[in-house]
């Protein structure tokens with residue numbers, strides 16, 4: 001691999017540590033995002049070097065394309081059925097390993113994949129670790145039909161949770177509404193700090209028109225936090241150990 005920036009060295013260190021957990025015969029979920037790219041590259045190296053026999057499902061078209069370009073065969077999640085391990089990135093990680101995901105708009109497939117896995121391991125750089133979730137915008141994937149009424153429901157929910165007046169932006173890409181792999185759009189909620197993650201997650205899930213939000217609560221088993229010097233810190237919900 002070419003010389004990496006300090007930020008990429010951190011991501012790659014986390015990715016290598018995660019790929020060290022992969023064993024021959026495993027069924028794997030492959031996450032999405034810039035850290036997941038390193039993870040897929042490191043996985044491909046091990047597959048080539050050791051001839052690992054794996055069954056892999058991807059959480060996005062982008063990851064599917066990357067993996068297949070590196071010689072990793074991707075199958076539909078339903079063809080595999082259940083996964084031993086999913087390795088994915090995150091936008092924020094709190095001390096209980098609750099996450100915000102979806103910065104790349106892939107959180108719907110990512111959540112379905114993680115929920116179909118015995119273990120979810122997150123790979124990230126130290127900038128993702130926070131005391132409380134919410135500084136990163138919370139992505140909410142919504143169906144385009146009736147989006148304005150869906151917004152009204154979300155606004156009502158935020159008001160009821162003491163989160164009034166928070167910006168809610170329709171995500172754009174190249175001057176167009178961003179579309180997810182499922183053809184939906186994303187509302188990014190700027191919340192600053194989320195006082196009651198559980199109530200917000202439940203409230204969002206109950207709104208017709210909301211397909212999925214980026215709060216991953218109680219889903220992550222282990223977070224591997226890479227450093228620019230190449231070291232990796234392991235975070236579990238119970239403890240932080242080096």
Ligand SMILES: O=C[C@H](O)[C@H](O)[C@H](O)COP(=O)(O)O
Nearest residue numbers: 033034035102103104105106
């Ligand atoms: O939708 C994208 C995913 O949830 C990513 O895993 C997340 O945004 C982290 O991406 P990155 O590793 O690029 O920061």
